[in-house]
Amino acid sequence: MSWDAVLDAAPRVFGEPEFDFSDGPFTPDEASTVAELEIVERDKAALCADEVRLLAQYDQLRGGVENVSEEIGQALKWSPGHASHQVTMAEALVSRLPATLAALGRGVIDWAKARAMYEVTRPLSDEHAAQVEAAVLADPPDYYTPFQRKVRYWVNKVDPDGAEQRRQQRRKDRCVTFKQDDDGEAFLGIRGPVEQLYPAYVRIDQHARRLKQHGDTRSLNNLRFDVAVEHFCGENQSHIKTIVWVTVPHTTLLGVDDKPGELFGVDTLPAQVVRQLAADQKSTWRRILYDPPTGMITDVGRKRYPPAAMAENVRLRFRRCTHPGCDRPATRCHIDHTLRHTDHGRTCLCNLNPRCERHNLCKEKPGWQVEQPEPDVVITRSPLGHKTTVRAQPIADPARRPSSRSTRRSAARSAWPEF
Numbered sequence: 001m002s003w004d005a006v007l008d009a010a011p012r013v014f015g016e017p018e019f020d021f022s023d024g025p026f027t028p029d030e031a032s033t034v035a036e037l038e039i040v041e042r043d044k045a046a047l048c049a050d051e052v053r054l055l056a057q058y059d060q061l062r063g064g065v066e067n068v069s070e071e072i073g074q075a076l077k078w079s080p081g082h083a084s085h086q087v088t089m090a091e092a093l094v095s096r097l098p099a100t101l102a103a104l105g106r107g108v109i110d111w112a113k114a115r116a117m118y119e120v121t122r123p124l125s126d127e128h129a130a131q132v133e134a135a136v137l138a139d140p141p142d143y144y145t146p147f148q149r150k151v152r153y154w155v156n157k158v159d160p161d162g163a164e165q166r167r168q169q170r171r172k173d174r175c176v177t178f179k180q181d182d183d184g185e186a187f188l189g190i191r192g193p194v195e196q197l198y199p200a201y202v203r204i205d206q207h208a209r210r211l212k213q214h215g216d217t218r219s220l221n222n223l224r225f226d227v228a229v230e231h232f233c234g235e236n237q238s239h240i241k242t243i244v245w246v247t248v249p250h251t252t253l254l255g256v257d258d259k260p261g262e263l264f265g266v267d268t269l270p271a272q273v274v275r276q277l278a279a280d281q282k283s284t285w286r287r288i289l290y291d292p293p294t295g296m297i298t299d300v301g302r303k304r305y306p307p308a309a310m311a312e313n314v315r316l317r318f319r320r321c322t323h324p325g326c327d328r329p330a331t332r333c334h335i336d337h338t339l340r341h342t343d344h345g346r347t348c349l350c351n352l353n354p355r356c357e358r359h360n361l362c363k364e365k366p367g368w369q370v371e372q373p374e375p376d377v378v379i380t381r382s383p384l385g386h387k388t389t390v391r392a393q394p395i396a397d398p399a400r401r402p403s404s405r406s407t408r409r410s411a412a413r414s415a416w417p418e419f
Helices: 003-009 028-061 068-076 080-095 098-105 111-121 126-137 144-158 160-172 194-213 220-233 271-279 306-318 357-362 405-415
Strands: 175-180 186-191 243-247 261-263 284-287 297-299 334-337 352-355 369-374 377-381 387-391
Touching: 028 068, 028 080, 028 098, 028 111, 068 080, 080 098, 080 111, 098 111, 098 126, 111 126, 111 144, 126 144, 144 160, 194 220, 306 334, 306 352, 334 357, 352 357
Parallel strands: 243 284
Antiparallel strands: 175 186, 243 261, 334 352, 369 377, 377 387
């Protein structure tokens, strides 16, 4: 049986709607609105399939060069990570999961299910992936979670001997991630083997429950959080020295106003959090000087040798990798010459910018051009001719000239100890 016949026989996610108004609460207008939504979803699935084909086609036309995802990302304003994932997935759907791509284009499945098919079958051989694809798409579940569960079931069924190999592959993907949310909160995630993480969770949970049984009034979730943070950052870890860069208007430290500060590599911090950090004796924080009228950095310390101070200055000016769309903090980037040192490039603020390891190599590939016409301006041109300008951001919002500037600056220095 051909795949067209299989797909025609499969239940359609976005089929023609049928409504019975005799007993139901829906009016014809309400029903037609839902029907239009179904059509939009079907069209979205078809457009996603078209995008996949175009991504794979461009990669093929470029001969699979290493930085295709950067070229695509700069053109479509995608982050490098997202672009890389989309290109890799497109290649897989076209080359080894063609039935999944066909089902997506015809509205049998949506984008989320196509992504689940790709991600769960990724460790399999092409032959085993095709078997899973055929089994699942013969009768695809309507909803995402049952669909994903069915894919996992067939992965283990067609390749039971590969379970250990897949487990080892997943082990290589273990990681810790950090993401800031709103209002000074953040998410810290740990991903890895269940046999390691579950005992860690149980240990945290048991400790929290013991505290609760002894009369602690905090909620169980709050106790789990506090136990975990205490384990990594409490008194027993005082031998671990961490240096964090933070900037804040001096008026906030003085309590004159509540302007937010900024934690480098993260985002803004509420004023009260900044004041607490300033008073925390367990952490090492580096203060940054800036010009209040413009908000731009003027100095980052005078107790370092010039090369080190210059590198810190560059990182603090740009704060992130200067490649278009890359969000990697500058603290984890190389500080490299825009015009190569071997090409008589100067070692100065006018010729230095932070780039992560991948994009530091990317700029040396054929067709890529990077210019730095001013110390705070970096221009990147891709082989497709797209030009993106990245500018250093003020360390604080430019402010009107304050009254009694020297008095306030002196008081702010007293509120924030010298490092």
